[in-house]
């Protein structure tokens with residue numbers, strides 16, 4: 001059996017004790033605390049390529065990738081150099097820069113559905129603002145989201161955001177007023193009949209439908225054929241706006257995100273993670289007539305001291321410039337190898353499990369599958385997942401610390417990394 005974590009990682013353990021006194025749960029974002037899998041989190045000292053190095057100097061093959069941004073691998077030399085150079089020119093001006101214009105032009109080039117966009121500093125701000133824009137544009141209040149989709153922690157989006165059962169507008173978090181949660185209608189993902197029924201009943205009230213076009217936040221769950229097109233169609237028919245939350249999928253499933261992969265054009269799109277290259281940067285954008293409601297052009301207020309920050313935009317541009325067709329071919333190839341290896345390992349161990357993957361997003365669900373919705377995902381054996389996670393960690397594999405998260409590949413992962421990971425998985429499942 002692997003040694004107890006406290007013995008193996010004394011420096012992380014000591015840091016976690018100190019952290020717990022000054023940060024709620026010892027962390028600045030809950031999933032980092034490893035609560036879902038038990039055990040204490042590792043404190044990371046540095047990262048390079050596909051490797052994380054913890055405070056005790058141990059090395060891990062990383063499948064979290066900062067929860068998505070690290071598509072080129074960590075500390076890509078060209079990105080680091082660009083940021084270093086930009087830093088010498090000042091960290092923030094609170095005035096417009098050419099860099100922001102270049103960034104916006106680049107995004108528009110990659111996303112034909114985006115005529116205009118606004119930079120913000122987190123995915124939460126991007127989705128919150130996109131919803132406000134949709135409400136301001138349509139002069140309606142209700143929004144539809146899907147169970148198991150996470151769109152950040154704005155009040156009206158913390159409804160069935162990765163856990164819970166299908167209901168009308170009960171908040172997932174304390175501190176969210178019922179009156180706000182009630183404006184959110186939560187529906188099962190991949191259920192066209194439920195969506196049609198919702199529009200038939202309340203079509204005239206609905207400002208927007210927001211979704212993850214390939215869900216990452218209940219584990220990797222692809223849309224069934226036709227489901228995304230139906231969302232766009234129903235929105236158009238009823239005067240609502242479609243919002244693709246591509247904070248996770250944007251620039252990951254293709255340079256132009258899931259919308260490029262599936263050949264679709266939503267009214268609004270939110271981006272984050274990869275577009276900021278590991279710095280705090282996100283964006284929302286879409287149809288010009290819709291985006292013209294944003295302040296100072298229109299009546300929808302939205303602002304930010306650090307929005308379009310020169311360092312963040314520089315890291316983003318340096319990353320976007322390196323998203324080549326060859327990178328996506330490589331990610332697809334690595335993803336296919338990992339998928340096949342994990343599936344064979346699960347079958348070999350006789351585990352009730354299924355592997356779901358789209359491009360470089362992959363999840364090993366401890367349930368028979370297929371997982372098409374939150375109801376399916378919730379049948380996963382999370383105890384088995386926790387044991388799997390600990391066994392992988394003990395073998396130097398840093399897998400996402402929750403059953404309901406996708407693992408991410410980067411261009412820095414090697415074929416050998418994938419083989420080592422599959423071998424570790426085989427042992428972990430046998431243990």
Ligand code: PMP
Pocket residue numbers: 067121122123124125127150151152153212216217245246247248272273282
């Ligand atoms: N939308 C999606 C699809 C996400 O995956 C996330 C973060 N995991 C967010 C929004 C929120 O982004 P942030 O954490 O930057 O606020």
